[in-house]
Amino acid sequence: MITAEAADMPDDGTSRTPDRLRRLPSRQLSQLTTRSDRLINEGLARVDARKWHYAVLASLQEYGPGSQAALSRRTGIYRSDMVGVLNELAERDLVERVPDPDDRRRNIITISARGRRRLPRLDKVLDDLHDELLAPLSPAERDQLTRLLGRLLDYHTRTAPPGTAPRRAGETGE
Amino acid sequence: MITAEAADMPDDGTSRTPDRLRRLPSRQLSQLTTRSDRLINEGLARVDARKWHYAVLASLQEYGPGSQAALSRRTGIYRSDMVGVLNELAERDLVERVPDPDDRRRNIITISARGRRRLPRLDKVLDDLHDELLAPLSPAERDQLTRLLGRLLDYHTRTAPPGTAPRRAGETGE
DNA sequence: CCGTTGCGTTAGTCACACTAACGATGTACG
DNA sequence: CGTACATCGTTAGTGTGACTAACGCAACGG
Incomplete structure (x- = not known):
């Protein structure tokens, strides 16, 4: 009693998602995440923010200033992407980026007063x-x-x- | 007692994720989904499949043959992306794509014997x-x-x- | 001194969700 | 019957997120 094709309910299949898929946790997760991400992104965009902004500000607030690399590790944002995020935050005067005198490779990122005010918002x-x-x-x-x-x-x-790279495996066709 | 910077535990912040972030459901979802997707994609790649393949095959099995548009609706895959998925499936002889004689706009997609065998795998x-x-x-x-x-x-x-488009809202900077 | 490791940065890849527009066809309605 | 509208398959393109590669530079360690 799984299929509903030959019976009396005319189901061209346009109806809805197969059972196999509906209960698949991995699928539920990615579908829900899509919705969730959209919701969050739209909401934050309305106040000129992105989720990375929040992540960085929260991290600075809780653990204090840090290098970009440290911030990367705390927030899970890749250090290649951190650059841009910090640019955005600096543009908005929410953080300050100053070179570390003790280690000239580093920048030290500090949350600004404005950033601190932003966070509860x-x-x-x-x-x-x-x-x-x-x-x-x-x-x-x-x-x-x-x-x-x-x-x-x-x-x-x-x-x-992270860093455990996605494998690219056997491709038969193409 | 939130921050751990001035005390005796030397915390450059490299340690771990701020509390604010760790309990954020939207964040948990997207992080977990990233892992989940990776896991699933790698696993399926090992047997030369992708999750869309599964979605389409399962849908065909449960609701029988259908047009590409119908399949789109059942699986949640956009009809623009469905084209490629069906190409891949057809290449692997898992589905058959034949024009609908009753409606010459449509293709009718049918699961093949091979596809039916593939599904339990x-x-x-x-x-x-x-x-x-x-x-x-x-x-x-x-x-x-x-x-x-x-x-x-x-x-x-x-x-x-879906179709409820993501808003692009007020951008002040840039 | 030299090799390794970490840093910030630039550029690029791949997958996913989604939009726009197209030509061909089908449907409804006046 | 004709015409406006909707639907189908398809191509192309967008934006975002996660991630790799490679760079030059600085620090650390033997």
Whole structure:
């Protein structure tokens, strides 16, 4: 009783997603992430921010100033991409980038007063956005979800730290 | 007692992710999805498949043959991208693409014998990959997770069907 | 002194989601 | 019956995110 083609319900298949796909966690994750990312990006764009901005500002606030490389490690943003993010933040006077006198390779990034003021504002925006994201879930369920995700994330960040490159495997056709 | 900079634990910040970020569901989702996607893509690549292949084959198996547009709707793959996916599947003789005599705009896509044989193989591969993906969770927890994700997905697919374009909002700088 | 390692930066790759526009066809309606 | 509109398959292109490669420079370590 899986297919619904020969029966009396005329189903050209236009209807909806196959069962095999609907319950596939990897698929649920990527679909939901697509929605989530869109929601967050749009919301942050409305206040002229991006999620990387928040990540960097939060990191500076919690751990204090640091080099770009350190920031990269804290936030998970690649150091190649960090350059641009810091440019954007500096343009907006949310951080200051000054050369480290003790190690002339480094820049030291500091959160500015303006950046410090910005952070709670972004907290609020994100909070509201997550309210929309998690709308159908009760507080307890939201908690469950973040705990489950947290555990998975822990597991996978331990076993596969970034830099573990994606393999390109056997291509038969083409 | 939030920051750990002035105390006795020398924390250049290289350590780890700020708390604000770690518990952010949207962030957990995208990070986990990155890992998940990598895992799945690599796993499928090893058997010369991609997730879209699976999606299309599963859809054909469950709902029977259909036009490319119908397949798009079932799988969530955009019809612009469906072209390429079907090319790949046809190259591998997993589907057949024949013009619909009743509607000359349409192609009718049918799963081939080979495709039908392929599907359980992919089921197995995906099953194993999900075992790795969800490794730290008990069966009950895995179930919880998929139910929570399912509900969120339901909610957001109802309220924001694809085609709801991402807004590009006020850019002050640049 | 020299090799390695870390830093900031530039440039480029690949996949994904999505838009725009096209020509050919089908459908509805006045 | 004709014409406006919708749908189909297809091509091309956009923006973002994650990531690699390579660079020149500076620091560290033997």
